Amino acid sequence: MSAKKDCGHHGLKHRHWIFRRIFAGILIFMFVVLVTVLIVWAILQPRKPRFVLQDATVYAFNVSSPPNSLTSTFQVTLYSRNPNDKIGIYYDKLDVYATYRNQQITLRSQIPSTYQGHKDVNIWSPFIYGNSVPVAPYNALALSQDKAIGAVMIMIKIDGRVRWKVGTFISGRYHLYVRCPASINFGSAGTSGIALENGGGVKYQLVQSCSVSV
Numbered sequence: 001m002s003a004k005k006d007c008g009h010h011g012l013k014h015r016h017w018i019f020r021r022i023f024a025g026i027l028i029f030m031f032v033v034l035v036t037v038l039i040v041w042a043i044l045q046p047r048k049p050r051f052v053l054q055d056a057t058v059y060a061f062n063v064s065s066p067p068n069s070l071t072s073t074f075q076v077t078l079y080s081r082n083p084n085d086k087i088g089i090y091y092d093k094l095d096v097y098a099t100y101r102n103q104q105i106t107l108r109s110q111i112p113s114t115y116q117g118h119k120d121v122n123i124w125s126p127f128i129y130g131n132s133v134p135v136a137p138y139n140a141l142a143l144s145q146d147k148a149i150g151a152v153m154i155m156i157k158i159d160g161r162v163r164w165k166v167g168t169f170i171s172g173r174y175h176l177y178v179r180c181p182a183s184i185n186f187g188s189a190g191t192s193g194i195a196l197e198n199g200g201g202v203k204y205q206l207v208q209s210c211s212v213s214v
Contacts, residue, residue: 046087046164049116051210052079053156053180059201060129061184063147068140070105073129074098075201076156078180080124082116087164089116092173094160096126101139105154106130115165128156147186156180162214180210 059073076096082089094111097104106128116122135143146152158178164171184204 047083048212048214049089049162049176050081050083051158051178051180051212053077053182053206053208053210054079054123055203055205055207056156056182056184057201057203058184061147061152061186063140063143064132065137065140065144068135068137069132070100070135070140070143071131071133072098072106073127074106075125075127076182077123077125078156078158080116080122082118082120085118087166088118090114090163090165090170091116091122091176092161092163094124094158094176096124096128096156096158098128098130099155099157100135100143100152103135103139105133105135108159111158111160150186152184152186154182154184156182156210158210174214177213178210180208182206182208 054077056077057075059075060071061073062071063069064071078096091111091114093113095108096111097108098106107130109126109128111124111126114122143152157180158176160176160178161173162176163173182204183206
């Protein structure tokens with residue numbers, strides 16, 4: 001009986017030793033992978049893409065109160081540059097829309113998925129619009145006042161997902177947030193706009209840098 005107990009105890013200790021070795025091996029492997037990723041990341045020095053709102057063409061911007069609603073149509077030109085010389089960027093999904101005082105005033109327009117190579121530049125010109133979009137009463141009043149004064153500050157936003165490509169390695173998806181302020185002038189303050197003959201819109205040259213976070 002004593003010999004059997006000793007054998008059982010010895011077998012249990014042996015299994016515990018094996019489990020400890022396996023666990024230690026997993027920890028060492030994870031540590032090596034983490035250090036490798038950090039070293040590669042430090043060597044490559046990845047940088048966020050740069051976005052610039054080049055211009056905005058206003059075809060419609062009508063505030064009605066009551067009811068408190070806004071009908072607007074814009075075409076915006078967005079410039080995007082990949083500043084990395086060793087990292088490519090996959091834009092899997094990019095939704096563009098406009099907000100006023102943190103309230104969305106247009107529907108989301110989607111930019112087609114694309115790949116941006118090293119130091120490459122992409123230019124997109126999506127239409128964004130909203131028909132009779134309900135707005136908060138205080139925002140409707142502020143919009144009417146801003147338009148009467150001659151200038152409305154809106155925010156062109158891009159929400160999307162990106163992946164990084166290094167050689168044959170492609171990372172997982174990361175959220176991309178881009179915010180581009182745009183001052184739209186009306187009335188006597190609208191001298192900076194260029195009236196378009198064919199479409200009836202007014203084009204504003206903005207060349208406004210955007211904030212980007214990933």
